[in-house]
Amino acid sequence: MLEIRNLTVSIGDKTILQGLNLTVRDGEVAALMGPNGTGKSTLSYVCAGKSGYNVTSGEVLLDGVNLLELDPDVRAARGLFLAFQYPTEIPGVATMTFLKAALNAQRKQRGEEELSTPAFMKKIKAASDMLGIKSDMLKRSLNVGFSGGEKKRMDILQMALLEPKFGILDETDSGLDIDALRIVADGVNALRAPDRAFLVITHYQRLLEYIVPDTVHIMAQGRIVRSGGKELALEVEKSGYKNYEATAAA
Amino acid sequence: MTAQIIPSKTSAEVALAEAFGTARAKLPGNAEVAQLREASFESFSKAGLPHRRIESWHYTDLRALMREALPLAQPPGAEAIAALGKEMRAAGLPAQSLVLVDGVFIPELSAKLPEGVRVSSLAAALAEGRRDVVTALSAEWAGVKDPIVSLNAALMQDGVVIDIAPGTKLDAPIRLVYASVSATPVAHFSRSLVLVGTGASVQISETSFGSGGRKGQINNALVIVGGDECDIAHTLSLTDTEPGSLRLESFMVKLGAKAHFDSFALITGGGIVRRQIFLRFDGADTKANLRGVSLLRGREHADTTLFVEHCAPGCEGRENFRYILDDEAVGVFQGRIHVAPAAQKTDSKMLCKALLLTDKVAMNSKPELEIFADDVVCGHGATCGGLNEDQIFYLQTRGLTFAQAEALLLDAFGGELVDELPDESLVAAFRAEIAAWLAKRPQGARL
Ligand SMILES: Nc1ncnc2c1ncn2[C@@H]1O[C@H](COP(=O)(O)OP(=O)(O)OP(=O)(O)O)[C@@H](O)[C@H]1O
Numbered sequence: 001m002l003e004i005r006n007l008t009v010s011i012g013d014k015t016i017l018q019g020l021n022l023t024v025r026d027g028e029v030a031a032l033m034g035p036n037g038t039g040k041s042t043l044s045y046v047c048a049g050k051s052g053y054n055v056t057s058g059e060v061l062l063d064g065v066n067l068l069e070l071d072p073d074v075r076a077a078r079g080l081f082l083a084f085q086y087p088t089e090i091p092g093v094a095t096m097t098f099l100k101a102a103l104n105a106q107r108k109q110r111g112e113e114e115l116s117t118p119a120f121m122k123k124i125k126a127a128s129d130m131l132g133i134k135s136d137m138l139k140r141s142l143n144v145g146f147s148g149g150e151k152k153r154m155d156i157l158q159m160a161l162l163e164p165k166f167g168i169l170d171e172t173d174s175g176l177d178i179d180a181l182r183i184v185a186d187g188v189n190a191l192r193a194p195d196r197a198f199l200v201i202t203h204y205q206r207l208l209e210y211i212v213p214d215t216v217h218i219m220a221q222g223r224i225v226r227s228g229g230k231e232l233a234l235e236v237e238k239s240g241y242k243n244y245e246a247t248a249a250a
Numbered sequence: 251m252t253a254q255i256i257p258s259k260t261s262a263e264v265a266l267a268e269a270f271g272t273a274r275a276k277l278p279g280n281a282e283v284a285q286l287r288e289a290s291f292e293s294f295s296k297a298g299l300p301h302r303r304i305e306s307w308h309y310t311d312l313r314a315l316m317r318e319a320l321p322l323a324q325p326p327g328a329e330a331i332a333a334l335g336k337e338m339r340a341a342g343l344p345a346q347s348l349v350l351v352d353g354v355f356i357p358e359l360s361a362k363l364p365e366g367v368r369v370s371s372l373a374a375a376l377a378e379g380r381r382d383v384v385t386a387l388s389a390e391w392a393g394v395k396d397p398i399v400s401l402n403a404a405l406m407q408d409g410v411v412i413d414i415a416p417g418t419k420l421d422a423p424i425r426l427v428y429a430s431v432s433a434t435p436v437a438h439f440s441r442s443l444v445l446v447g448t449g450a451s452v453q454i455s456e457t458s459f460g461s462g463g464r465k466g467q468i469n470n471a472l473v474i475v476g477g478d479e480c481d482i483a484h485t486l487s488l489t490d491t492e493p494g495s496l497r498l499e500s501f502m503v504k505l506g507a508k509a510h511f512d513s514f515a516l517i518t519g520g521g522i523v524r525r526q527i528f529l530r531f532d533g534a535d536t537k538a539n540l541r542g543v544s545l546l547r548g549r550e551h552a553d554t555t556l557f558v559e560h561c562a563p564g565c566e567g568r569e570n571f572r573y574i575l576d577d578e579a580v581g582v583f584q585g586r587i588h589v590a591p592a593a594q595k596t597d598s599k600m601l602c603k604a605l606l607l608t609d610k611v612a613m614n615s616k617p618e619l620e621i622f623a624d625d626v627v628c629g630h631g632a633t634c635g636g637l638n639e640d641q642i643f644y645l646q647t648r649g650l651t652f653a654q655a656e657a658l659l660l661d662a663f664g665g666e667l668v669d670e671l672p673d674e675s676l677v678a679a680f681r682a683e684i685a686a687w688l689a690k691r692p693q694g695a696r697l
Pocket residue numbers: 011014016034035036037038039040041042043085
């Protein structure tokens with residue numbers, strides 16, 4: 001599904017990702033953990049196509065196609081989705097207007113027909129019911145004045161609506177209360193499918209109790225230093241990252 | 251020491267003097283009005299066309315911009331009016347429309363207004379020497395110090411006078427509809443007055459009819475005098491100025507106590523636009539809200555200049571203006587807020603935001619606070635910049651193309667102020683005008 005090969009990325013003269021390799025297979029949920037500032041968000045932004053990064057080597061392949069050569073919207077239409085660590089506020093754009101524009105823009109790029117309003121409303125209703133999002137929130141400007149948790153839920157709502165092939169969730173659990181965490185996890189689990197995969201970035205084992213990963217990868221100083229099964233997350237929870245940082249420096 | 255420079259008259263100034271000389275005997279009004287016209291022209295003539303050394307006109311140098319003065323419009327002929335009437339009936343004018351053709355009020359094209367509203371032409375009121383009308387035009391009015399308002403007072407040909415009786419409540423807006431039948435570009439000078447009685451509630455909406463409604467040189471003034479506890483909502487759609495035209499719009503508002511005033515203007519379209527608002531808080535505890543959106547492209551130039559005077563205590567003023575500048579357009583925003591010593595507890599906030607879409611546009615933004623009372627809350631802010639890249643990226647990650655993301659954000663930027671309007675049909679109409687403007691952008695040019 002997703003294959004990152006030897007990815008090196010810098011901002012200005014600071015190298016952030018240093019020859020990173022990571023493979024996520026069809027149907028897999030991979031967890032990515034690592035200390036603050038190690039480059040997890042940078043990795044997700046580079047995958048999604050944010051400008052301002054200098055990719056000096058490597059490729060990011062989604063089903064064999066190098067995403068790095070595509071515009072962000074084309075990547076999205078090909079099935080990549082990023083749930084942001086800090087979702088952006090967009091004053092003046094009603095959430096509902098935005099959702100419809102996004103869905104139809106992707107359909108258009110894929111050469112599909114626009115969704116009719118009733119069909120769209122039905123989809124929205126199903127997704128927002130599942131995530132406990134009230135309809136008056138959909139009338140407000142996108143993310144403006146939403147609480148931290150509400151913003152995260154709104155991002156997951158978008159994922160549920162857009163049904164991507166590959167979802168990157170950047171610390172979706174931060175800012176969520178216990179109930180919201182369960183709701184969001186249920187939302188993600190409902191999307192798990194043999195032809196879909198996820199990269200779940202988190203600092204906490206707790207999320208991984210709800211979204212049980214198939215693999216866990218530890219990142220330090222811009223590369224993956226250890227990969228394993230879900231027990232790796234428990235190990236990190238117990239002893240922190242210091243061992244891995246030593247590995248990365250070596 | 252710099253020498254006093256007295257520039258010789260420009261050809262436009264000379265032509266204006268000639269026009270006044272020829273027209274003055276025929277311009278409407280009794281002897282008192284004639285005197286007022288003389289004094290007003292004298293005051294204009296002394297100052298000349300405003301130029302960049304006059305502070306409030308610094309960014310809109312009419313001396314340089316107004317190369318010639320077009321001939322004064324002739325009153326529209328009966329045949330032309332009949333043809334226009336036919337067109338208007340076919341198109342269907344909104345209810346409560348009052349029609350002005352080339353600056354002249356045409357009762358036969360206008361609706362009858364409900365009880366509590368009296369309508370007459372300015373010419374009739376001036377001929378009659380109506381005291382309240384003449385007072386509203388006289389020198390005590392702040393705006394008269396402005397050369398363009400003086401010129402309007404000297405040359406005003408006609409307009410409409412609307413009296414709203416105390417306590418009248420109107421649900422639907424009164425529409426001032428501007429149209430033109432002149433075959434060639436001309437100059438017109440019109441002035442309208444709305445006198446709103448105590449406790450009355452009214453919406454005034456200024457629009458235009460047909461294409462070419464606004465070509466030539468237009469000097470319009472609208473005066474609103476609001477009594478205590480009145481509630482006034484005003485909108486102006488200034489969206490059909492043709493390239494090469496000059497639009498001078500003066501809006502003078504004086505409010506009594508505990509009143510509520512709301513005004514919104516949308517400016518798009520060609521040529522040079524100068525809109526000046528003179529707002530005076532005369533009575534205590536009044537709230538006023540001024541908003542405007544200017545969408546400019548090509549080499550268009552639009553200037554909105556505010557003179558807000560707080561003369562009474564406890565008033566609240568909100569001024570919120572936005573600009574989108576494309577190509578080589580020039581935007582000007584000047585906001586002078588004056589708080590007199592008596593205006594304690596004034597609460598004033600002014601904000602101007604501009605989106606600059608190319609590096610060839612120019613935005614001149616100048617807020618100015620003059621505060622002579624000590625117990626006040628006054629703030630102002632101005633931002634100027636491109637579209638937010640993080641917002642564009644976020645939208646792109648959801649599948650919108652760059653051009654779609656940009657269009658959505660521009661629409662939102664202008665639309666946000668429109669959404670605050672009290673009337674839903676006005677919101678829809680203005681949003682449609684913004685969308686129409688955006689639709690004319692060459693899509694994907696910057697992809
Ligand atoms: N625009 C930028 N300019 C300069 N440095 C940056 C920029 N963006 C990120 N960095 C730096 O790159 C490093 C990686 O940041 P990144 O946000 O990817 O870390 P992270 O692993 O997501 O951290 P966290 O767990 O705190 O979210 C940090 O040292 C950060 O300061």
